[in-house]
Amino acid sequence: MKIFNTIQSVLFAGFFLEQGNCLASNGSTALMGEVDMQTPFPEWLTEFTNLTQWPGIDPPYIPLDYINLTEVPELDRYYPGQCPKISREQCSFDCYNCIDVDDVTSCFKLSQTFDDGPAPATEALLKKLRQRTTFFVLGINTVNYPDIYEHILERGHLIGTHTWSHEFLPSLSNEEIVAQIEWSIWAMNATGKHFPKYFRPPYGAIDNRVRAIVKQFGLTVVLWDLDTFDWKLITNDDFRTEEEILMDINTWKGERKGLILEHDGARRTVEVAIKINELIGSDQLTIAECIGDTDYIERYD
Ligand SMILES: [Zn+2]
Known part of the structure; x- marks a missing residue:
């Protein structure tokens, strides 16, 4: 639970600072609603949803022709910290x-x-990277920072x-997961004129119910096998030092x-990402290159 809350506050830290607000001054939900979202809300999306602006952190469920929720297996919903009650049959990555x-x-x-x-x-990281890499973005950040x-x-x-x-997707209803x-896809359609092919679940929280929905969108699930735990650089408890992270990188380099x-949502994790990049060098691949597949399901330009 602690981990969950910490990441949530790290995520939105950039946003709060930009808006001139203090993290402790208010609940995050209320503040997110006040954002002046920068990506224009497209007309085609108004026709489709009857809405005229981007939603806050609780987006409404809009039924889609190609999503059939009756095909999604009926598995128990669970929250962070509830792994002991989860059957191994659900194939949970986080548990x-x-x-x-x-x-x-x-x-x-x-x-x-980078998530x-x-x-x-993100800008400081972009200036330093000498190779192509993969970013897993949030829809709400995409419409807030379309320039980035x-x-x-x-x-x-x-x-x-x-x-x-x-x-945390396993805790949501099927409809909420679809939303x-x-x-997130519409934010990318409107901002980048493409339909994504790759999906990474927040907290790595995914089981066969979430997978079944994600697959209906045509998305490929991307997880990881090496975790820097870089977000622990900004927590007070369970703290992890930069030296500890860089020692892991040196071990992984041998393999x-x-x-x-890694994460590009906060300045501190980006500082370390740049050092990691210097250590590993530019001989790296994107997810698409790793598996020999295309970058996007579709491009609209
Ligand atoms: Zn994340």
């Missing part, structure tokens, strides 16, 4: 490190990946979805392969 044959968990070349942007901190999203694209990086607002994914989980 049991269980993976499906279609999940991508590694790469034949040691490669970094939770686009955020103001475009900078990621201009530099040739691959972008996948990380949901609309970073919910988290469809709105030469693997998929590294």
Whole structure:
């Protein structure tokens, strides 16, 4: 539970600072609603949803022709910390490190990946990276920071979805999971003129119910096999030092392969990401290159 809350506050830290607000001054939900979202709300999306502006952190469920929820297995919903009550049959990655044959968990070349942007901190990372890499973005951050999203694209990086607002998906209803994914895709359609192919679940929280929904969107699930726990750089308890992280990187360098989980939502994790990049060098791959597949399901330009 502690981990869950910590990541949630790290995620939105960039946003709060930008808005001139203090993290402790208010509940995050109320503040997110006040955001002046920058990506224009497209007309086609108004026709489709009857809405005229981007939603807050609880996006509404809009039924889609190609999503059939009767085909989704009926499995128990669970919250962070409830793993002991979960059957191993659900194949939960966050509880049991269980993976499906279609999940991508590694790469034949040691490669970094970055979650939770686009955020103001992302820009410093973009300036330093000398190779193409993969970013898993939040829809709500995409419509808040479309300029940064475009900078990621201009530099040739691959972008996948990380949901609309970073919910713990196994705790949500099927409809709420669909809403988290469809709105993240629409944010990417409107901002980057493409339909994503790769999806990474927040907190790595995924079981066969979430997988069944994600697959109906045509998305490929991407997890990781090497975790920096870089978010622990900004927590007071369970603290992890930069030296500890860099020692792990040196060990992984010896193996030469693997998929590294990092975060570009906060300045501190980006500082360390840049050092990791200097250590590993530019001989890295994007997720699409790791598995020899295309970058996006579709491009609209
Ligand atoms: Zn995340």
